[in-house]
Amino acid sequence: MTQTGRRSRIESFSNPLVKRMRLLREKRHRRAEGLFLAEGLRIATEARDAGVLPKWLFLAEEGAAHPLAQALVSATLASGGEVIDTTPAILSKLSGKENAQAIVAIYAEPKTLLTDLDRNTAPIWLVAERLRDPGNLGTMLRTGDAVGAGGLILLGESTDPYGVEAVRASMGAIFTQRLVQAEWDDFLPWLRGGPGQLVATWLGEDTVDYQAVRYAAPTFVLVGNESQGMPEAYAAAADMRVKMPMMGKADSLNAAVAAAVMAYEVLNQRRN
Structure with missing residues (x-):
């Protein structure tokens, strides 16, 4: 599978992408961006099985080793998405939960009429x-x-x-x-x-x-x-x-x- 996306690492809370993505917890920012956030390997895998892949995939070291996570990483990169290795603390900042799951994915919001x-x-x-x-x-x-x-x-x-x-x-x-x-x-x-x-x-x-x-x-x-x-x-x-x-x-x-x-x-x- 040819990889067209990119993979990077973010560990700073002040990173502009982290600041931008954490605002997706608010409705007005979701609407302005046309994006939404989903957390957890199970939900992200369900999305992949349905043919929906994230634009950004944040994952901590704990979650990256799982075979399903590895498959998700490959599919995200192949679709042109960005994979970001990060820390549990930043995942908590994105999701708003103290004990965040090991994966947070950002998706384009469908506009179905x-x-x-x-x-x-x-x-x-x-x-x-x-x-x-x-x-x-x-x-x-x-x-x-x-x-x-x-x-x-x-x-x-x-x-x-x-x-x-x-x-x-x-x-x-x-x-x-x-x-x-x-x-x-x-x-x-x-x-x-x-x-x-x-x-x-x-x-x-x-x-x-x-x-x-x-x-x-x-x-x-x-x-x-x-x-x-x-x-x-x-x-x-x-x-x-x-x-x-x-x-x-x-x-x-x-x-x-x-x-x-x-x-x-x-x-x-x-x-x-």
Whole structure:
């Protein structure tokens, strides 16, 4: 494999590249740079397997000896990226964690639009409206990966999917799932421009049991905001409003859990 990138060593906190990359923990700098940060050999390997390689790969001596790390280094250099040998202290500075993992990778942020999606490539798509918790976002990406979903569509002012916490929670699914950020007024016309059944998880009236429905591919599973649910108009626009039985005192499920229950019901119907 021909190496076209370069490898260097950085040990100073005052290095301009270190200063620049540590700012990626802030949303405004991520947007300005069009870059985001991911930490850990597992996530970086998931990205490599998905055909996504970092622009910069920082690694400490402890991590560099691992066979997967060596493969990642070779692939990064071959793609024209830069490999930087550094110290655990600088990795901590980049990630914001005291006990940082031995690898921190910097990736270009994808700019995927609704019009870039081919809805027919997968029978399941997840849609979340104003999802605020990065852990929930990461969990939904992992769920989508597990059920073979095409991707996740975020509607409205959702948490930044490329923030460190969301990337970490996705456990690499940020690289295997298509991810689109859009507004409802753009999403609904796009959806109605082709095949697709929109199914809303809804606590209001006019609902049916989620297992009493035969879902049609592609199924778009819509969940609302963690604390407020979704606007009534969104639920009204759905082809189906479904509800999961609540046998205890709680009146609703966590948004990511509800999406997972729904996604597996749709998957199980396909399997059966």
